[in-house]
Amino acid sequence: MTGPAGAHGWRHDAARPLFGRDPEIAEARAFVDRARVSGDALVLAGDPGVGKTVLLDAATDYAAAVGTRTARVTGSQFEVDVSFSGLQQVVDPFLDHLTALPEPQRNALRGALGLAEGGAADRFLVASAARALLVAAAATAPVLLVVDDLPWMDQASSMVLSFVARRVAGHRIGLLGALRTGDKGFFDHTGIRVLDLEPLSDEAAAELLADRFPALTSRVRQRLLADAQGNPLALLELPVALHIGSRPAPSALPATLPLTRRLQTVFAGRVRDLPEPTRHALLLAVLDGSGDLRVLTTGEIDRLGPAERTHLVSLDRAAARLHFRHPLIRSAIVELSTSDERRDVHRLLAVRRRSEPARRAWHLAEAATGPDERIAALLQQVAHTNLFRGDSVGAITELLRAADLSPAGTARSSRLAEAAYLGAIVTGDLRDVPKLLDAARDADPRHGGALAGAVAGAYHLLNENGDIDSAYGLLTGAIDALADPTDGGNKTLIEALYTLLMVCFFGGRPELWPFLHTAVDRLRPRPPQLLTILRHTFSDPAHLAHAVLDRLDVAIDNLRGESSPARIVRTAIAGSYLDRLGDCREPLWRAVRHGREGGAVTSAIEALFLLANDAYFTGRWDEVLTLTDEGLDLCESHHYRLMRWPGLFLRAMVAGGRGDEALSARLTEEMTAWAAPRRVGAVTAYVSHVRTLTALSRGAFDSAYRHASAVDAHAPNALWLVMETVEAAARSGRGAQAAAHVAAAERARIGALSSRLALSVAGAAAMASADDDHADLFARALATPDADRWPFDLARIRLAYGERLRRTGSPAAARDHLSAAIDVFDQLQAQPWASRAAHELRATGAHRERSGPHLAPTLTPQQHQIAALAAAGLSNKQIGERLFLSARTVGYHLHQIFPKLGIAARAALRDALADLPPPPDQ
Incomplete structure (x- = not known):
């Protein structure tokens, strides 16, 4: 192992054995x-x-x-x-x-x-x-x-x-x-x-000690073996300590000292015996921390000779590198220096590192003896640079150090507030926010960190207490108090507006939005494109989203080169109610990985729930549970209480869809108990959505209509309930209301917003139709482009069509649609829906037959390509662009592929393809 002082350097000598290793x-x-x-x-x-x-x-x-x-x-x-x-x-x-x-x-x-x-x-x-x-x-x-x-x-x-x-x-x-x-x-x-690495065995320890110190007496050897406890460094260093100064016996090292402290004492004694110029050069090297010899002068390098000869350090002059034998040596060097000596060395290093702003600012900060606005400003600049480079945790550390060095007043307050704001919106350090904001207010009682503090405070209010109204008042008041609330280049103002948008969304009340719209409209020279898109797609998407659809699609397409997790997530959020999440999956996974690697926690949470949202609508319900598990764990560990509700909503949707009414009821009751007294309208809308679908699955249409009608028509969630509201109205004897809902959806051109919404509106029109014209409308709904991307919605339309056909005297035709619906419900494990469809199927006089063993299906090479791309989540249009086919041709092939594979929807493609043999050569 490592050699004793005066024997050889600590790098392993190939001529000596490594005992026990x-x-x-x-x-x-x-x-x-x-x-x-x-x-x-x-x-x-x-x-x-x-x-x-x-x-x-x-x-x-x-x-x-x-x-x-x-x-x-x-x-x-x-x-x-x-x-x-x-x-x-x-x-x-x-x-x-x-x-x-x-x-x-x-x-x-x-x-x-x-x-x-x-x-x-x-x-x-x-x-x-x-x-x-x-x-x-x-x-x-x-x-x-x-x-x-x-x-x-x-x-x-x-x-x-x-x-x-x-x-x-x-x-x-x-x-x-x-x-x-x-x-x-x-x-x-x-x-x-x-x-x-375990300690050496007793035998290996004894062999090492005998090899390196053959002259030790038996008594001393036994004491060393007992004290070292198989630690090789202790075996090699403690014998040297027995002969330092006037301490001749092992008892000079008290048994009560822990081993690490003993070793540090050994090294401290070795350092203490060095000449003062050598210790000064060592302190320079330790406090620089880089191991770069070029930070020392030639004379200082020469003065390291005694330390090199006693094997405390080794010098590689060709590579200009210095290495310490053990980290405890560095600690000993620092402990043996005075605070004045350390400050002097840091000042000297700040001069020598003047071309490196981060190192220079750090050394100046360590040399400071009190508040110094110049150094604080330098550290704040370094923090902003590191934030841009992706090191948000480092930026917070530097802001807090800058605040420590700031004189009391506005500068100190703003730096504390900025650190709180970064902790709240990026790193997940919500628990530190209140004390930082209190410190900001103490530093400047009049302003208390102003806008950055308002953003951090709003996040804390939302997640600590769900206090929508206080968070809204805090943000709007801080924005109104700005000297120039029209400055579109003010990054903190833009962040405040994004936060205010989130507050308005979760508040779910129309009266919250006008202030945001006015504030965004007055930004100069123009509002950020993404902020403009978001306020249209989130405040009232049914009526405002058409104006920004083209810009949204361009923004989503640009995510391929986007590195900012916040921008990825916000862009995906803008498209979430418009069914664009499938096109955002790869960037969203990048945001998740960023959070897993220690980056933006808030963005990772939102990305996980957005991915789960897409998984729900595209029929990957098991994936919903996996994704929301991770997101909810992050919410719990970082105390993001408000952010957890979208995850719990999706879990409640799956629970209700699969017939676990006890879990669904427990989750919706939890959401209601939290959201109702706080007037958190978005969470209340989540509850209504879950209860609507749960009631529909049981055929409780009157209850379903009441729950669906509780959602404000301008709220984003209303887009997700078009077909559900119409089916509940039509089946509960409210034909006029059903027709009115369809007419309103068609006037608003909701079907033009996405293929799923087109399917939903077409299905709603068919469900609301009279018996004499239902066939054409159902056929039109089933022919909606990309309809099979949305298996649950499509299966419910097939169920409704089968029910109508049975009631109007076409049982044979009904069976095909009911059987296809059951296939999808079974794949989703949506037992209440499968039971409802099976009941209808029995009413036609048929029983569902399970297919027996059959030969493995075969697909043509082109069909295999199409199936693989569809399983990866691409739309018919995207598949056609890759394969130079029309979207209609892709749809035709998929309708041939599904029966071959024994499936009814895209959600089952991935598993079905996994069971196939490799595709034939083309």
């Missing part, structure tokens, strides 16, 4: 072999001094011997606040491959590393770029990244490296990291294999 060495070499062929990631975990670094040495040496290109870095507890500093060291050897990256990734990575102005809008793009760079490098030679002390890497770098580590499979890239057991850092090694 044969299995671990074999595993490290096997890891390198796997990584250089197909990619792999491994984390070594163990107590301080157990030998993690030596095992990293062995793996690094072996990798070099077999031709693997290696980059090695060590996390530093004194550099954790410098965003992307660790990533810069990791990728620096591979930057010659930067030109191989697509321009957006190249610019993102250059921006994150400070190599160019600008950069990525979020960490996910930086992470993707870092991975792409390493993939490009690995194309020429295998790559191994070795990272010691992972928990001490800065947050932004840690998230990027954990992203890369989980995506090395299939590429010649290895990531080998080390951390102390129990250490909590930003590196998420969930899903990455962990090798736990």
